[in-house]
Amino acid sequence: MSTNLLSTSAATGFGGVVQEYLWNWENQQLRVVYETLGKGSPLLLLPSFSSVSTRLEVGELAKLLAPNFQVVAIDWPGFGESSRPSLNYRPEIYQQFLEDFVKAVFNTTVTVVAAGHAASYVLQLAVKKPDTFSRIVLLAPTWRGPLPTMGASQQIAGMVRELVRSPILGQALYKLNTTQSFLSFMYRRHVFTDAAKITPSFIEKKWHTTQQPGARFASAAFVTGNLDAVHEQSDFLGLVQSLTVPLIVVIGESSPPKSREEMNALVALPGVKSVVIPGSLGLHEEYPGVVLEVVQDFLFSSEN
Numbered sequence: 001m002s003t004n005l006l007s008t009s010a011a012t013g014f015g016g017v018v019q020e021y022l023w024n025w026e027n028q029q030l031r032v033v034y035e036t037l038g039k040g041s042p043l044l045l046l047p048s049f050s051s052v053s054t055r056l057e058v059g060e061l062a063k064l065l066a067p068n069f070q071v072v073a074i075d076w077p078g079f080g081e082s083s084r085p086s087l088n089y090r091p092e093i094y095q096q097f098l099e100d101f102v103k104a105v106f107n108t109t110v111t112v113v114a115a116g117h118a119a120s121y122v123l124q125l126a127v128k129k130p131d132t133f134s135r136i137v138l139l140a141p142t143w144r145g146p147l148p149t150m151g152a153s154q155q156i157a158g159m160v161r162e163l164v165r166s167p168i169l170g171q172a173l174y175k176l177n178t179t180q181s182f183l184s185f186m187y188r189r190h191v192f193t194d195a196a197k198i199t200p201s202f203i204e205k206k207w208h209t210t211q212q213p214g215a216r217f218a219s220a221a222f223v224t225g226n227l228d229a230v231h232e233q234s235d236f237l238g239l240v241q242s243l244t245v246p247l248i249v250v251i252g253e254s255s256p257p258k259s260r261e262e263m264n265a266l267v268a269l270p271g272v273k274s275v276v277i278p279g280s281l282g283l284h285e286e287y288p289g290v291v292l293e294v295v296q297d298f299l300f301s302s303e304n
Contacts, residue, residue: 014059016071021101023077025093032101033081034074038066042106045073047080048116048140048281049227051178051219052206054080058115061288065113068300072105076118078218085214086165089221091229094121102132111299113137115284117145117222120229123239136247137295139284141266142259143236145225149258154225161224165217174216180207190256191282233265240269247272248298250291252279273298 016037023030035055043065045058055062055073062071075082077097078089087093098121102110112133114122119141126133147160163170176182180203187198187206210219221227230236240247251263253276267274275294279287 014056014062014073016062016066016073021104023097023100025077025087025096028085028087030077030083030085032074032077032083032097034072034101034105035062037062037071037073038069040067040069042108042110043069043071044102044106044110044112045071046112046114046118046122047073047076048118048142048284049076049079049218049222050116051215051223052183052209053222054209056080056205057282057285058113058288061113061284061291064288064292069111074101076218078214078221080209083214084212084217086217088226089218090226091121094227095124095229098122098125099129099132109134111135111137113139113295114141115139116142116281117227119143120236120239123236123243124229126245127239127242130244133245135299136243136245137298138247138249139291140252140255140259140279140281141249141263142281143228143230143233143262145228146223148225148228158224158226161220161226165220170216170220174219178207178210178219180204183207183210187282190259190280192286193252193254193278193280194286197286233262236262237265237269240266240272246298246301248295249274250283250294251276252281252283253277254280256280 013035016035018035021032021034023032045062047053047055047057053076055075058073062073065071078084109131110133112122119138120143122136183206184198184203188195192198249267277290277294284291
């Protein structure tokens, strides 16, 4: 496992130093792209899982944090500019990747800011190895994928996943569910709250991300719940109750009802700091300035 610099022409970032981390999973080498910006104490910035997942969704937040932190933002394996092989994407991959990446890139405890579905993976690592993170910020945290949230059984979700993974029909189904009109609909429904920000050029960039070779494999795993690191609310809350690291949760006031119920259960736990801001599941991308404003006291607090 090693890290290498990438030329700026080889990757599109948000102004930082773009590097690749070569990581092995079951005798297969994956190229994971990450970007570093700023100077100061280290801060790991994790985008949410989604069909359009990329480190660029946290790019503006990274730039706001960079004056005070050395920010490292990643493209998860199977997403963004990282390798997208046709693996059976499942929690074990991301659990091991996150642990290995943090160990390889940082030589000290780090602050972590994680969006959406990255929450469970951060919490699991923090419980397993308490010295990994010094502070945890969860942005619109989720733990259950879209199809299970809609009520689909594991059997139905598994059938859909295998269908999307199939060579010809799967490609066709995936393209139907990643058209620019469908992406725009989804952003308006539960990702952004300000429709004026969902411009044609914005959606075109998101669509471009979904059309990379192999993009459907990890995306299908997320949508069907195969990247759910926990399967019960009690397990998710149990992780938080086992934490020894300071935690703050940022919630979008317009979050979808089921997601908001889960977030409310989380912040009702003793010792969990929380704040509600404008936005929905994409609040970290839509309102990065507001996110920084509400978490900066927590980030700079001397309390442990």
